[in-house]
Amino acid sequence: MVYDLQGKVVLITGASSGIGRATAIEFHRAGSRVVIAxxxxDKLDTLADELGGDRVLPLKMDATSEADRQSVLAMTREAFGSIDVLVNNAGWASFGTVQRIPMGNVEQMIALNLVAPIALARDVIPEMLERGSGQIINISSVVGFQAIPRMTAYSATKAALNGFTTGLRMELKGSGVDVLLVAPGSTNTPFFTSAAAIDATATRVAETQYTPEKVGWAIVTSSRKRRSEVILTVEGKAITWIRRGWPRLADWIMYGVAKKGMPIS
Ligand SMILES: NC(=O)c1ccc[n+]([C@@H]2O[C@H](COP(=O)([O-])OP(=O)(O)OC[C@H]3O[C@@H](n4cnc5c(N)ncnc54)[C@H](OP(=O)(O)O)[C@@H]3O)[C@@H](O)[C@H]2O)c1
Incomplete structure (x- = not known):
């Protein structure tokens, strides 16, 4: 039942920072060969130097570019043969109310948080099916289960990623290919400083936070244990549980969280 990570080729998008970086370190520690994209x-090269040896391959990639995606897949196959695990981690957010957020930011979030994971999954599924094994791990968010105001479009991209993950899991049932969803809650990474804040502050909204190392460990453990869906942080588990039985209460809580944590500017 356990997925053996020794020697597996793991392609991780968004591995230059935060959760992706920590996940790459954790897979490498587990004996996998990691492709960090x-x-x-420069940041990827620094990480590759830190890890050392021949089990790491840093590759420059804009995940929203079809040409970049194809080139990374080709270079990975050339270096390591095939892709065993795809971690769709790269993500970006723009904070702001729906009426003020620029459509360019909405399109960038859709391209990166949703289209890129679907495109990369389509590209690796054939080789995984041929082998009868492999994993596609999508990094979503608690807000993909319970939206939060002023991150509405971002929440929508993660909710769509959840739908994609669930449907794909059913399509690949019995094939030997696992489809995993890991939904971090608030995590201490550069995510909030990289975000574009339009008319609401991009501040952390939870009292407690995971470190990226803890999330990376949870992702690798989920891979090894072949868990289909993992929701992180106490707040994340609580709000998704409340959402199932009491959706209006969940909305009321998230309305209060956003009002306090990311006020309109
Ligand atoms: N931090 C949180 O509280 C939190 C909570 C829930 C979910 N998440 C999700 O966790 C994932 C990782 O986020 P993080 O917290 O680790 O944020 P982060 O530190 O900002 O890392 C984001 C990563 O995505 C990469 N990236 C951004 N645009 C890209 C593009 N066009 N092509 C390729 N890579 C791109 C960035 O690298 P480059 O800039 O070098 O390209 C970076 O490595 C995201 O999907 C995010 O939505 C985060």
Whole structure:
């Protein structure tokens, strides 16, 4: 039942920072060969130097570019043969009310948080099916289960990623290919400073936070234990549980959280 990570080829998008970086370190520690991809090649090279040896391959990639995606897949296959695990982690948010957020930011979130994971999954599924094994791990968010105001469009991209993950899991049932969803709650990464704040502050909204290392460990443990859905943080587990039975109460809580944590500017 356990997925053996030793020697597996793991492609991680958004591995230059935060959760993706920590996940790469954790997979490497588990004996996997890691392909670390993002736009900041200098940061990837630093991580590759830190890890050392021949089980790491840093590759520059804008995940929203079809040409970049194809080139990363080709270079991975050339270096390591095939892709065993795809971690769709790269993500970005723009904070703001729906009427003020620029459509360009909405389109960028859809392209990165939703279209790129679907496109990469389509590209690796054939080789995984041929082998009868593999994993696609999508990094969603608690707000994909319970939206939060002023991150409405971002929440929508993560909710759509949840739908994609659930449907794909059913499509691949019995094939030997696992489809996993990991939904972090508030995590202490550069995510909030990288976000574009339009008319609401991009501040952390939870009292407690996971470190990226803790999330990376949870992702690798989910991979090894082949868990289909994992929701992180106490607040994250609580709000998704409340949402199932009392959706209006969940909305009321998130309305209060946003009012306090990311007021309109
Ligand atoms: N932090 C949280 O509280 C939190 C909570 C729930 C879910 N998440 C999700 O967790 C994932 C990781 O976020 P994080 O917290 O680790 O944020 P982060 O530190 O800002 O990392 C985001 C990563 O995505 C990469 N990226 C951004 N645009 C890209 C593009 N066009 N092409 C390729 N890579 C791109 C960035 O690298 P480059 O800039 O070098 O390209 C970076 O490596 C995201 O999907 C996020 O939505 C985060």
């Amino acid at each position: 993002a736009r900041s090649k």
